Amino acid sequence: MKHITIKDLAKTLNVSISTVSRAFNNKYDIKPETRDLILQKAEELGYRPNPIARKLIQQRSFNIGVVVPEFENSFFPKVLMGAQEILHDKGYQVLMMQSNYSWEIEKKNVETLVDNKVDGLIISLTSENKNNSYYKSLIDQNIPIVFFNRTVDDIPASQVLFDDFKWALFATEHLIMQGYQNIVHLKGSENLNLTQNRVSGFQQAHRKHRVKPGKIIPCGFRTKDGERVAQQLIDNNEVPRAIFAANDSCAIGAMNIFKQSGYHIPNDIAMVGFTESNLAKHIHPSLTSVEQPTKDIGQTAANLLLEQIANKGIFVPQTIFLNGRLNVRDSSINHLQKNV
Amino acid sequence: MKHITIKDLAKTLNVSISTVSRAFNNKYDIKPETRDLILQKAEELGYRPNPIARKLIQQRSFNIGVVVPEFENSFFPKVLMGAQEILHDKGYQVLMMQSNYSWEIEKKNVETLVDNKVDGLIISLTSENKNNSYYKSLIDQNIPIVFFNRTVDDIPASQVLFDDFKWALFATEHLIMQGYQNIVHLKGSENLNLTQNRVSGFQQAHRKHRVKPGKIIPCGFRTKDGERVAQQLIDNNEVPRAIFAANDSCAIGAMNIFKQSGYHIPNDIAMVGFTESNLAKHIHPSLTSVEQPTKDIGQTAANLLLEQIANKGIFVPQTIFLNGRLNVRDSSINHLQKNV
């Protein structure tokens, strides 16, 4: 006998399959003794209810699907740890997929998860704007979804966000207060709200302190993007005295090139990153960066999702902003103590 | 109508459900025109075959399950990228779960995946030895499994391995050749083959070169493990001239403490890590480390698994060892050029 089913177990015990079913779903009336007997025998024979059959009839799975762009930077893994903690507690399993920054893969992943009848989805998009309608249709189908960090506009879904505008403003302000002027911003990937928000924060900081900002240079989120742009700046003889980068990877890439070319950080160029990477505190010089509450993001998203699952049908989309922290380190300290 | 099914589609088109089914599984006889008609109407109505029902009857899913201890260090994510690349190519979706270094969670994860009828599993264990019998039973049930890096002994499963013994030997040898003696080894987590293999490589290097090894100190794989042990060494006044650590995190933790306490790396203490982390080349001083062929590991595991799935039944377990590289960096260069 390859796989023992509810029928086999029922036959062995001379009870009906409904009785066995009841034993495994203790919400129904069943005599405690028979239930214990059944569960015991089940254990003995190694019977486990087939969740596929269960899903087919119940249309739910106690699985939660998570889709993120990648796992390589520690940001997403840390968020997932937070989410998993909450979800495991409530008896959910977490199925994770990475979209590898491809919208096509992202869509396939989500479809797989939906087809598998996950009870809900936690998603951080690869890019925004072009996929609104797809996610809207999912929401119309009443599939609980929570987005975090990289989200879609104009969509009635719960979101866990980080105030990129505010923290970009703080980060930039920090440089301004150190006496830097003509600060250059290395801008993140296009089509992401968070990119625009960080740019806006950068600009607002300058308006607030009435200083003139330096260039805003399209860069990207990867180390090699930072390297490329730094090399450009050197080649064009436009090396600034201070840089606010869209994220740590990009900042570190730029730092590497500058250091190789004989520039001293922070004395020649001050640097500030974003989204506190593992490297920030270990690199030399250590990198000032904005730290996001990764674990909290995951936990909040999970709780929002659970709430939504519980209130199936009636549900008010919430947007929650979480707080961060600016970790000031060596890379942005103006030792000269004067305006530069 | 909430969900459109094969029945609805059949009714709309005035054909039988078997015909519709055939249209979606083109291995059966069906007139091309009717198939096109059906597929077109399906597209129009947004019909997609329910994979749950499909799984229930076919007992397969075109999903592959992957279980790893964590995603926080870049090692596992990189392996997964390799695996995913191959599997996507062949039309498989990849469901990933992290066991968080807990054997209980690992088991739950694997059960979830198996219950969901994944066609195969790729696994890196949290710890070994105590779970052989569980995995043996899975293999007895003819579920294709490939283990990588962290595996079980005495089990008829395919494995993709890294020769920890050999590379630990090379790494240690490198220190010995630099003139270091009394090299201390910070040992990884207990119960893992790879921990013992790295220890053995460390010892063999010393035997080979007829030098006396220093202490082998139980440490662990996390940064804080390295910090703790380094502090101990300082407190006990036992700071060695060279350290070979079980992995980079541990090495970096130790380095941090040593640096804080005024020791210079490598002049006072030379350090070598293992499993090339993202930080290795960026930290100061840059850390000598053994690099594993992460992507290749993932690809090889995926291919092994696909082969196994194809040859359902007849299957010879293979163990494949992949090659690595020693990245020599500043942390292990003996600038003094004499024995120490």
Place this chain on the structure above:
DNA sequence: TTGTAAGCGTTATCAT
């Protein structure tokens, strides 16, 4: 408290 039987959405066997 327990049993009977319909049904979840497919595939696959057997007719036609």
Place this chain on the structure above:
DNA sequence: ATGATAACGCTTACAA
């Protein structure tokens, strides 16, 4: 080339 129909393993009215 197509249609009927019995599975797949379970849950859940409804009946007993």
